[in-house]
Amino acid sequence: MRPDRAMRRWWRGREYRRLLDEAASALAGSRHADAEATCARALRIAEEIYGAEDAELTGPLYALSSAQLAQGRLDEARASSTRAIAIAEAAGASADPPLPRLLEQLAAILERQGKAEDVEALFRRMLAGYERMRDPDPAQLSALLNRLGLLLGRRGARAEAAPLFQRALALREGALGARHLLVAEALYNAATFHEEDRPVAEREAMLRRALEIAEADPSVEGALLASILHNLAAAREALGDMAESAALYERALAAREALGGASHPSLRPTLVRLAQVHHAAGRVSAALPLYERALALAEAELGSDHPVTAAIKAWIDEARSRS
Missing domain, CATH: 1.25.40.10 (Tetratricopeptide repeat domain)
Structure with a gap:
């Protein structure tokens, strides 16, 4: 040159x-x-x-x-x-x-x-690349497994998502220890997208472990804690323990209110489930205010003609007929 x-x-x-x-x-x-x-x-x-x-x-x-x-x-x-x-x-x-x-x-x-299919294809391509590595980074691989599992789970492919979450959980436990907050996240995801033919008790056990970890970590995000509490309450409800279910829904509701205020749309599912627990137990006076709060949130978020809004109105009418 x-x-x-x-x-x-x-x-x-x-x-x-x-x-x-x-x-x-x-x-x-x-x-x-x-x-x-x-x-x-x-x-x-x-x-x-x-x-x-x-x-x-x-x-x-x-x-x-x-x-x-x-x-x-x-x-x-x-x-x-x-x-x-x-x-x-x-x-x-x-x-x-x-x-x-x-x-x-x-x-x-x-x-x-919004190209979910392209994202899935890319995640699978990335996963194949990790599988070819002799010693992939466990944090990176577990994060990818978690993201692919969430994508599949939200699309209804629970049978394929569940083993991905289990792998992510094992990797995080091995790399970070059994009490790390990322382990709690993996446990929550595994329980949330649990295969439908597996016992509810298995989901409950994972959520209890996740809750123990989250409660012991002061850095836990309020949204994660509230979600764990809500889903554990649902598991206890499915197992017939209405007393603990109601207590857990109350805690989930308080956690969401502390995070987003008393009118945040994320409160609606917990308000409805807690109202239904009280409703089923005949505690109509406790159920009605919760239904009414949920109805106001549903109308603001979804509109008056949405099926969710209509369902809440029907539950209110039925509860009032029993009061």
């Missing part, structure tokens, strides 16, 4: 690194438009110096996709992310960011676009 060309390459490389630092600072400061413009300039220099398919390009492409995603320009973010992944797959271990992080970003974009 001629000396003048070598010098120009050196200067361009120095400018490229400066732009990457500037883009990182802009992203950290949530100046996403500035970050995008800077990343685009850095990318053009990288293409000039290294070529259009060099592994060096994954860095600016990842940052560019991040800036576009933050601005809600999902199609552009997906294009940048897809290009980075193609380069990283060809480059192998030399890519930075590594391929798993690039795939995670694409998954986030696809989720924002």
Whole structure:
């Protein structure tokens, strides 16, 4: 290479690194438009110096996709992310960011676009990659198993989701210990998407373990604690223990109220279930105020003609007829 060309390459490389630092600072400061413009300039220099398919390009492409995603320009973010992944797959271990992080970003974009089938396919592709590794990171693998399990469980594929949660649980227990909060999360997910033909007592046991862990950890999120309490209450209700079920629903309701206030939509399912426990036991005076609160939330969230709203109205009418 001629000396003048070598010098120009050196200067361009120095400018490229400066732009990457500037883009990182802009992203950290949530100046996403500035970050995008800077990343685009850095990318053009990288293409000039290294070529259009060099592994060096994954860095600016990842940052560019991040800036576009933050601005809600999902199609552009997906294009940048897809290009980075193609380069990283060809480059192998030399890519930075590594391929798993690039795939995670694409998954986030696809989720924002509402493309559940594409997200599932991507998660399966990522899982296959982990399965080929000799010693995959247990935290990363368990997180992926958990996310795929949630996706499948919400689509009704409980039989396929359940073993994924069990694997995630085993990995987290092995890597973090039996009392870690992420173990509680895995237990909750495994219990929530429990296979329908398995005994309710198994679900209850997992939820009790999750609750013990959550109650002992001051950093637990209120939403997780409330969800564990609600689902444990439902398990006790299914097992016929109405007294403990009511007490657990009361605790779940208090936890949700502390988190989102007395009028948050998330209170509705717990209000209804607690009202039904009181209703079934003949405690109509306790059930009616809960039904009425749930009705107000349902009308505000779903409208007066929604089937859920109509069902709550019917329960209120029936309870009033017995009072």
